[in-house]
Every structure is written in C-alpha cells, then in structure tokens.
Amino acid sequence: MACTDSFILPTFRRSFLSLSLVFIISAFSCSCRASQVPVSVTVQQGDVSGTVVQDNFLGISFELYPFNTLWGESPQQMPTAMENYLSNLRARIESPLRIRIGGNSMDSAIYVPTQTEMIIVTGDPAAAPDDVPVDFGPMLFKVLDAMENVVGQMEFIVGLSMRNSNYTNAIEVASDTRKMLGYRLDAMLLGNEPDLYATNGVHPGYTIQEYITDIGEMLQDLRNSPYGDLVLDTIVGGPTICCDWNLSDVLSAGLSKYPYEYYTVQHYAKSICSGPNASNENITYFVSHVNVPAYTNWQKQGVQMANDARIPVLVTEYNTVSCGGSNVSDTFAATLWAIDAGLNYASSGMSGAYLHTREYGILYNLFDPPSPETSIEPNWRTGSPYYAALFLSETFMAGGSIVVDLNLDNSIYDPAATVAGYALYDRAGMKAKRLVFFNYYRADDPGSESAVRNFTLEGGLATTAGVRVLAAPNIYERTDISWAGQTVGLNGELDGTQTTEYYYDCAMGCNITVPGPGAALVLLDDAPDDSAFFFGSSTVAPLS
Structure with a gap:
C-alpha cells in the first residue's frame, strides 16, 4: 500500500542558534515504511521506584598519562577540538559535566609541585602500555580550571595513589587539588584497582583486610596533614575495584565504617589483556541486549548495600574491551552497546558512569588528535x-530520572531479540517522560527483522512525541555515524542540519520508527514550540 499522507515541513523553533529541520510525520505514514512486525511498548504509569539519577549521569574518564596530548600543555595551548568535544556534552545538560582523571598511570604517578610541565613521562611507554610511569605538576589543575572557563561548569574526580605506603606524595596532591580546583573538585579517589595490586606485583599477596588497614592509615594521614584536615568534609571515594574483589566483601570488611562520598567500581565487558580471541572480537556480543544486564549487575549485592546506606555508586571506568580495545571497540556496535550499558547502569542502582578514554591510537577512545604532538591542530x-x-x-532529565528496562520482546532473557528499550520517569516515579529504543538490526543475520522497526506506543501514554535518531549504515561502521542528523567534524564541531521528528495523533497510540541499526530518544508530549531537546550550536571554537 502506498503512503500518501506524509509530508515534510521545515520549521524554525524560537531561540534557534542554527537552522533545524523538523520532520512532521503522521503515525500512519511512519508505519508504512517500517517492518510489518511492530514492537509493542507497554509502559507502567505511576508507582515506579529506583535510583534517581541526574542529567550528568554520563561522565568522561581520562587516563593521566596522555592528558597533556588531549587537553593541552597549558591554558594557552588547549586544543580547540577538545573544547568543542566537551562543549557538545556540557551544552546538553544543566548540571556540571563530570570529568575524572585517573587510571593506572595516576596511581603510579609522582606529583612534583615545582614542575612547570604538566606531565613528564619517566619510563618506557612500550614496556608497560597500561601503566605508563609519569611525573605531573600543578599545570594539570590550571588546565582543568581553564577548560571549565571555556566550556562551562564541570566537576572533577582526581585519583590519589595508594601504591606507596608512605602517603606523603598523595597528601601533596590532595592539598593542591583542593586548593586549585576549589568548588570544582567533586571527589578524590583513594587508589586505583587495588584488587589487582597482587596480580600486577604492586603488593604481592595483597588482601582485602590489608587494604582496609591501609585505607584507615591513609585517611588518618589526610586528616592530620601539614596542610590541615584534607578530608574534613566527605570528599573521598573508593575502592575503585574492577576484577578480583567484590564490593560487598570490601564493604563488609570495614570500608563501610569510613565516611565516603562515593563507592566506586570499574568494569569492561571484555578483556584483551592476554591478546585477541574469539570472545573479545565477537561483535555479536555487543548487539545483544541479553548480555547487558549480566554485565552491569556484576556487583549487585554491593550496590544494594551502598544504596541501603544512601551512598552513591559510580562506575568510574567503563568501555567495551579493557587493555586498549579490540577490533569491535570503534564500531557502531560499540556505540549502541555503550548507550545500552549506560542506561542499564542507571536502572541498576548506579548514580553515574564514566566512559574511559586513553592515549592516541587506543581503539575504544572517544577521540584522538592527529598525533600526540599535534593536538592543537x-x-x-x-x-x-x-x-x-x-x-x-x-x-x-534535569531534576532527576528513574530509568527502567522495558524488556521489549523479552530482550532481557531472549538472545534472539533484536530490540531493547527503556523508560525514563520523573524523579517521583509517577510518569514516564522519555523513552529510548534500540534496533540491533544486522544485515548479515538471516534471522533479523526488517532494517526499519516500528515501536508501537499504547494509547494514553502521550498526545505527541519528539524523536531524535542515532544511525549508521551497519553495525561495523566506524565513521559514518549521525546523531539527530549531525556528524562530528574534524575539530570536534557538529556538522549538518540538526533534525527532530515530531509525531502527532499519539493519544490513541502511534508507531515510532527506528532505523536499523540505530537508536531513538523519544520525548513524550514534546512539541516544536515547547521542546526539551537541545537546539542550536554547541561549538565554542569554530575554525576560522
């Protein structure tokens, strides 16, 4: 049957900073061009409970070692590309953008207060690529402040080393961090992945109980430092474990008796630390929603203990494949997975999650300069x-959201499901305000549904809906990716016309169309003249 009643209308939203095309499409016309097997969407209204997460739930984690090649050597040498990359994120939230500086290189680093350079590499990066030894100086904090002045409000998490039982250097870091960052400092994390200290030879045979003893001593030293009480307020976090310990065991062993702002964990879906294999190069793992809840709930008992104690849990590093990524880490499959995992973390009791990025050439990186030496270009x-x-x-959402996995097409349990979805409720859990839909279509899978899928909203959920789409030609794509019609340019700026689809006549139900592969963000009861989407340009440093 031919579709004859659809039309496209360019509209101009009030206070536009740039032109935006808005496609106004009837529910009937959308269903005509989608799969004949619609996905039924049932959304509970009222009495939904869960962890309330803020609009800055998603943060970015930076490894210390290459930080100067990404953010610049000084406030006068900050790459305009990084300014734009960060501004794109900051402009879309009301809360401060979350930034973490840490990793193994932070835990092994030496702080030199008199050093004028931001970072000096003191060892061979090739000898230990996942733990490069560096010295760093106060220029790090000056650049953090300067970047915030350009991009907008940020809040920083900084690591303190626990590898040396003499905490004098960590105390110097804590003192200068507090003094130079001020209100911008969100937390200081004590140690990085102490559960691997034994495996990596840092402290042979290191146990949880030894760790708890060390934490007590470190906190005591921070309280009685030559610079005064550096933890007078609740500003520390940890244990920042990843692999060999459970959060519940660490809390039960005694960490819960200390005043912590956050409990922190780190987790990657796969590992390539021992080399490539069929598991870490399996792209189908990353386009099957059934794998996501198992991944995000690996610390379920500890997260529940933290929630009961009203202490937020942060995932301070997450990404696809640890130790640098595999050949799937830079694909569109990884994009979809990172969104799915982030939302699932939010639905599983976490209060924040940080996508991790490292030095030039790492496959899972969010961005890379032309070379480490030419980042200002x-x-x-x-x-x-x-x-x-x-x-x-x-x-x-600004003001807080409760995120719920909708288990569309039994996707939590059925490996054959090719869709997934979430509802975002207001902080009271009374009304669904937003939806996210995934279409994990694979052209090389003969069992896949049609590339385009309809997600059928039930009647009474909303009268209208605004939709923005993330799309790529296939799950293997690495560069031809677009969000709301825009792609990221060579200097971190968003190129192209920002597009939003508006669906009318949804009061009795309507079909939301999602291309395959792709994902859609749906704002219920959104309209062109009163939209909650971000509109306009977020570029702060255009190319001249």
Whole structure:
C-alpha cells in the first residue's frame, strides 16, 4: 500500500542558534515504511521506584598519562577540538559535566609541585602500555580550571595513589587539588584497582583486610596533614575495584565504617589483556541486549548495600574491551552497546558512569588528535563511543530520572531479540517522560527483522512525541555515524542540519520508527514550540 499522507515541513523553533529541520510525520505514514512486525511498548504509569539519577549521569574518564596530548600543555595551548568535544556534552545538560582523571598511570604517578610541565613521562611507554610511569605538576589543575572557563561548569574526580605506603606524595596532591580546583573538585579517589595490586606485583599477596588497614592509615594521614584536615568534609571515594574483589566483601570488611562520598567500581565487558580471541572480537556480543544486564549487575549485592546506606555508586571506568580495545571497540556496535550499558547502569542502582578514554591510537577512545604532538591542530578522529556520550548527554532529565528496562520482546532473557528499550520517569516515579529504543538490526543475520522497526506506543501514554535518531549504515561502521542528523567534524564541531521528528495523533497510540541499526530518544508530549531537546550550536571554537 502506498503512503500518501506524509509530508515534510521545515520549521524554525524560537531561540534557534542554527537552522533545524523538523520532520512532521503522521503515525500512519511512519508505519508504512517500517517492518510489518511492530514492537509493542507497554509502559507502567505511576508507582515506579529506583535510583534517581541526574542529567550528568554520563561522565568522561581520562587516563593521566596522555592528558597533556588531549587537553593541552597549558591554558594557552588547549586544543580547540577538545573544547568543542566537551562543549557538545556540557551544552546538553544543566548540571556540571563530570570529568575524572585517573587510571593506572595516576596511581603510579609522582606529583612534583615545582614542575612547570604538566606531565613528564619517566619510563618506557612500550614496556608497560597500561601503566605508563609519569611525573605531573600543578599545570594539570590550571588546565582543568581553564577548560571549565571555556566550556562551562564541570566537576572533577582526581585519583590519589595508594601504591606507596608512605602517603606523603598523595597528601601533596590532595592539598593542591583542593586548593586549585576549589568548588570544582567533586571527589578524590583513594587508589586505583587495588584488587589487582597482587596480580600486577604492586603488593604481592595483597588482601582485602590489608587494604582496609591501609585505607584507615591513609585517611588518618589526610586528616592530620601539614596542610590541615584534607578530608574534613566527605570528599573521598573508593575502592575503585574492577576484577578480583567484590564490593560487598570490601564493604563488609570495614570500608563501610569510613565516611565516603562515593563507592566506586570499574568494569569492561571484555578483556584483551592476554591478546585477541574469539570472545573479545565477537561483535555479536555487543548487539545483544541479553548480555547487558549480566554485565552491569556484576556487583549487585554491593550496590544494594551502598544504596541501603544512601551512598552513591559510580562506575568510574567503563568501555567495551579493557587493555586498549579490540577490533569491535570503534564500531557502531560499540556505540549502541555503550548507550545500552549506560542506561542499564542507571536502572541498576548506579548514580553515574564514566566512559574511559586513553592515549592516541587506543581503539575504544572517544577521540584522538592527529598525533600526540599535534593536538592543537584540527583533523581529529572521532571514535564511535563519542556518539554514545552525545546521545546520553541528551537523554537524562534535569531534576532527576528513574530509568527502567522495558524488556521489549523479552530482550532481557531472549538472545534472539533484536530490540531493547527503556523508560525514563520523573524523579517521583509517577510518569514516564522519555523513552529510548534500540534496533540491533544486522544485515548479515538471516534471522533479523526488517532494517526499519516500528515501536508501537499504547494509547494514553502521550498526545505527541519528539524523536531524535542515532544511525549508521551497519553495525561495523566506524565513521559514518549521525546523531539527530549531525556528524562530528574534524575539530570536534557538529556538522549538518540538526533534525527532530515530531509525531502527532499519539493519544490513541502511534508507531515510532527506528532505523536499523540505530537508536531513538523519544520525548513524550514534546512539541516544536515547547521542546526539551537541545537546539542550536554547541561549538565554542569554530575554525576560522
């Protein structure tokens, strides 16, 4: 049957900073061009409980070692591309943008207060690529402040090393961090992945109980430092474990008796630390929603203990494949997975999650300069995970959201499901305000549904809906990715016309169309003249 009643109308929203095409499409016309097997969407209204997450749920985690090649050597040498990359995210939220500086290189680093350079590499990066030894100086904090002045309000998490039982250097870091960052400092994390200290030879045979003893001593030293009480307020976090310990065991062993602002964990879906294999190069793992809840709930008992104690849990590093990523880490499959995982973390009791990025050439990076030596120039490479950050920065609501996995097509339990979805409720859990739909279509899978899928909203859910789409030609795509009609340019700027689809006549139900592969952010009861989407340009440093 031919579709004859659809039409496209360019509209101009009030206070536009740039032109935006808005496609106004009837529910009937959308259903004509989608799969004949619609996905039924049932959304509970009222009495929904869960962790309330803020609009800055998604943060970015930076490894210390290459930080100067990404943010610049000084406030006068900050790459305009990084200014734009961060501004794109900051402009889409009301709360401060969350930034973490840490990783193994932070835990092994030496702070030199008199050092004028931001970072000096003191060892061979090739000898230990996942733990490069560096010295760093106060220029790090000056650049953090300067970037915030350009991009907008940020809040920073900074790591303190626990590898040396003499905490004198960590105390110097804490003192200068507090003094130079001021209100911008969100937390200081004590140690990084102490559960691997034994495995990595840092402290042979290191146990949870030894760790708890060390934490007590470190906190005591921070309280009685030559610079005064550096933890007078609740500003520390940890244990920042990843692999060999459970959060519940660490809390039960005694961490829960200390005043912590956050409990922190880190988690990657796969590992390539021992080399490539069929598991870490399996792209189908990352386009099956059934794998996501198992991944995000690996610390379920500890998260529940933290929630009961009203202490937020942060995932301070997450990404596809640890130790640098595999050949799937820079694909569109990784983009979709990072969004799905982020939303599932939010639905599983976490209060924040940070996508991790490292030095030049790492496959899971969000962005790379032309080379480590030429970061102030344009021609940056945008990694596919950056589009996940863009999507998520526009997804969570100011004022708080409760996120619920809708289990569409039994996708939590059925490996054959090719769709997934979430509802975002107001902080009271009374009304669904936003929806997210995934179409995990694979052209090379003969069992896949049609590339385009309809998600059928039930009547009474909303009268209208505004929709923005994330799309790529296939799950293997690395560069031809778009969010709301825009792609990221060579200097971190968003190129193209920002597009939003508006669906009318949804009072009795309507079909939301999602291309395959792709994802859609749906704002219920949204309209062109009163939209909650971000409109306009977020570029702060255009190319001249």
